[in-house]
Amino acid sequence: MSASQPYYTALQPFRCLFQTGVPILMYHKLGPRPSGVRLKGLYIKVSLFARQLDELRSAGFTAARLAEVPRANDNGKRPVVMTFDDGFRNVWEHGLEPLAQYGFRAIQFLVVDLLGKSNDWEQTLGEVPEPLMDAEQVREWIAAGHEVGSHSLTHPYLTRLSLACAREEISASKKKLEDFFGVTVEHFCYPYGDWNPQVRDLVSEVGYRTACTTDFGVNNADVSRFELKRITARYRSRNLKTWFGRFNRLKHA
16 A cells, blocks of 8 residues: 555545446444554544445445455446454444445455454554454344454464465464354455465455455456455555555565
8 A cells, every 4th residue: 555545534535436346435434533543544433434324325325345356337326345354342342333324335454363362463662553454343243234354363464474374364364263163264364465476365265356456546346356455544644654664664674
């Protein structure tokens, strides 16, 4: 992800782009920001989230699932896919009601070995602790009609691992989620948006149907199901460029 990419706050700047393919919106955290947060832009106020859903519904957009991409806009439909990365508890606390009110479904990508714990991968970079959904909250999320996907076991940079370790992160997380919750887990999301052809092929080999990147854009028939593009919904923050620069330096170290 580049700090120069446009972020989704309102529909108007994206109307033309959304006519060229299926948009997948990427969210992380909902609700008030705790004191000391570094990446403030990852927190979306509940009022803004509700306004975004209302605007999309009023413009004729309907909820689509990842399994329907990229053909979801056939027959004149106006689909949008709502995704949440990491499984933060504040999404369960603040997201279920507006999603139900405006008739949207979403998928939550879970860091499987950290269910009921906190955002260890962010805390190592100085971010404040933020609790993750526990098993009962995930079950409530599923019961409300939403989906879950895998965001790996521990949220590593997959391209830095051996292929055997990367396979374990990708495959074991799928099996654990299916065993925990009794659902088929068909969708993967690359932690940090970090992937390469070898990692992508592992995702396909172990039985997922799609994988989401953090690459900017919408999805048409030319986009691989294992390289789905997304658009980040967030606030801008003064530290954004510095922090993404740090992430990129770590990624290429």
